[in-house]
Each structure stands twice: as structure tokens, then as C-alpha cells.
Amino acid sequence: MSEAILDVENLNKSFGALRVTDDVSLQVMPGELHAIIGPNGAGKTTLLHQVSGLLASDGGTVRFGGEDITGLPMHARVHRGIARTFQITSILPGFTALENVALAVQGRSGSSFRFFGIASREQALNDEAASLLDLVGLAARADLGAGTLSHGEKRALEIAIALATKPRLLLLDEPLAGMGHEESNKVIEILRSLKGRYAIVLIEHDMDAVFALADRVTVLSYGRVIASGDPAVVRSSPEVRAAYLGDEAA
Ligand SMILES: Nc1ncnc2c1ncn2[C@@H]1O[C@H](COP(=O)(O)OP(=O)(O)OP(=O)(O)O)[C@@H](O)[C@H]1O
Numbered sequence: 001m002s003e004a005i006l007d008v009e010n011l012n013k014s015f016g017a018l019r020v021t022d023d024v025s026l027q028v029m030p031g032e033l034h035a036i037i038g039p040n041g042a043g044k045t046t047l048l049h050q051v052s053g054l055l056a057s058d059g060g061t062v063r064f065g066g067e068d069i070t071g072l073p074m075h076a077r078v079h080r081g082i083a084r085t086f087q088i089t090s091i092l093p094g095f096t097a098l099e100n101v102a103l104a105v106q107g108r109s110g111s112s113f114r115f116f117g118i119a120s121r122e123q124a125l126n127d128e129a130a131s132l133l134d135l136v137g138l139a140a141r142a143d144l145g146a147g148t149l150s151h152g153e154k155r156a157l158e159i160a161i162a163l164a165t166k167p168r169l170l171l172l173d174e175p176l177a178g179m180g181h182e183e184s185n186k187v188i189e190i191l192r193s194l195k196g197r198y199a200i201v202l203i204e205h206d207m208d209a210v211f212a213l214a215d216r217v218t219v220l221s222y223g224r225v226i227a228s229g230d231p232a233v234v235r236s237s238p239e240v241r242a243a244y245l246g247d248e249a250a
Contacts, residue, residue, distance in 0.1 A: 093147025176204060188212065
């Protein structure tokens with residue numbers, strides 16, 4: 001069995017007296033899509049903040065690619081290959097879709113492009129941005145203002161922006177939130193196509209999407225892991241059904 005790319009051990013975070021993540025341990029293998037589910041307020045987003053470095057942990061360790069990154073700030077984690085999208089959209093609406101991704105490519109590769117002339121540098125940035133847009137199904141929307149894209153297309157663009165950092169691990173916080181059926185299906189297809197190429201941690205409330213996509217599911221309830229493993233096994237766990245899935249799993 002290959003080594004986990006992400007290894008979270010006994011992670012804790014409290015806000016005042018409220019313990020929001022409580023000795024959370026989980027592993028994500030290279031290429032695995034690992035879903036984290038749980039009721040509202042279970043601590044899922046907080047856990048993602050702790051993994052991405054947005055929030056310092058009170059205890060526990062985060063290892064990435066075998067390295068202890070627990071004390072590293074967010075930008076250092078991005079540099080090592082952890083990318084995330086936010087529930088709040090982070091695109092620049094006044095720029096085209098292509099420019100949004102090209103800026104992210106430039107942000108990553110500023111130094112490696114500096115030996116090129118201006119024109120070739122721009123071409124190289126645009127080529128890479130165009131291929132990322134293609135990957136998320138937005139090739140035909142490249143020259144449109146990002147602000148004019150549909151909600152689903154904006155979420156796809158955010159994924160392309162995250163991919164521009166050349167991540168090895170993608171952290172996605174509710175990428176299907178606020179979408180209709182058709183848009184959801186498009187984003188699910190994008191995630192399916194990324195699966196295997198990137199390790200992905202997916203927080204999602206859409207159970208159909210979770211069980212269609214996930215290789216492994218971890219369930220949080222009141223900050224604690226109450227189940228983790230094969231989606232079918234997790235789905236049939238009485239404790240999980242009681243805590244979260246309820247009638248949906250019946
Ligand atoms: N900065 C903060 N200060 C105080 N309490 C916080 C803070 N951030 C989160 N919380 C609390 O921590 C708990 C867990 O929040 P979190 O957003 O991690 O849950 P979640 O599982 O992602 O929920 P949802 O599914 O609704 O997004 C909630 O009770 C929330 O109110």
C-alpha cells in the first residue's frame with residue numbers, strides 16, 4: 001500500500017469552550033477522493049482550515065507528503081502542493097476567465113517564466129491557463145468576463161484557479177452549494193475527471209454526489225470522527241445513520 005499524501009493525527013481546535021475538532025485523525029492516499037460529511041456545525045470547514053493552514057491547531061499534527069507541516073503558514077502549504085477553494089467565491093469578476101487562471105499560473109510560476117521574453121511568456125501563461133479551463137469544461141467561456149459566468153461555471157473556474165498552483169492535494173469546500181441539478185451534474189463530472197490525478201478532500205452536503213464520487217468517506221459529528229472508510233460500509237453504519245444520514249440512507 002502506498003503512503004498517505006495527507007496524514008492528519010489527533011487534530012484539535014476549540015473556539016472558547018466549544019471544541020470544534022476533537023482528536024480528528026484521517027488519511028488521504030494519492031489520487032484518492034476522500035469525502036468529509038457530517039451535520040451542520042460538525043467541524044468540517046474548521047478541519048479544512050486546519051489542513052490548509054488558515055487556522056492554527058490547538059493540538060495534533062498534519063503531515064503532507066511525509067513532511068510535518070503543522071507549524072507552516074498557508075502560503076508555505078500552497079507552495080508544497082495544497083490548494084483549496086472557498087465557499088465564498090474568490091474570482092476576479094472584471095477579468096476574463098482565461099485571465100483569472102493566467103494570473104494564478106503567473107502567481108505560481110513567476111520565477112520560472114522570467115527567462116522568457118514578454119510575448120512568449122504571456123503565450124506560455126495563456127496556453128497553460130487554456131488547458132486548465134479545458135480540464136474544467138470552460139474552454140468555450142475563456143474570453144468571457146468571469147463576472148458574467150453562471151454560478152456553476154464560477155465554481156468550475158475556482159477549481160481551475162486552484163489547479164493553476166499545480167497541487168498534489170485539492171481541498172474543496174461544498175463545490176456544489178447553491179447549484180441546480182444540471183449545474184451540479186457538470187461539476188460532478190469535472191470532479192470525476194480529476195479523481196485519480198489529484199488527491200481530493202471534498203466537503204459536501206449532496207449525498208448523491210458524495211456516494212457517487214468518494215473512494216472513502218469520513219463522518220464528523222460534534223467534531224469527532226464517528227466513521228471512516230468504504231462509502232457503502234459508512235452508509236450502512238447505524239451510528240452514522242443516527243447521527244447524520246437519517247432517512248436519506250434508508
Ligand atoms: N471563528 C469562529 N469562532 C467561533 N466559533 C466558530 C468559528 N468558526 C466556526 N465556529 C463554530 O464551530 C462549529 C463548527 O463550524 P464549522 O463551520 O467548522 O462546521 P461545518 O461542519 O463546516 O458546518 P456547515 O456544514 O454548516 O458548513 C460551529 O458551531 C461554528 O459556529
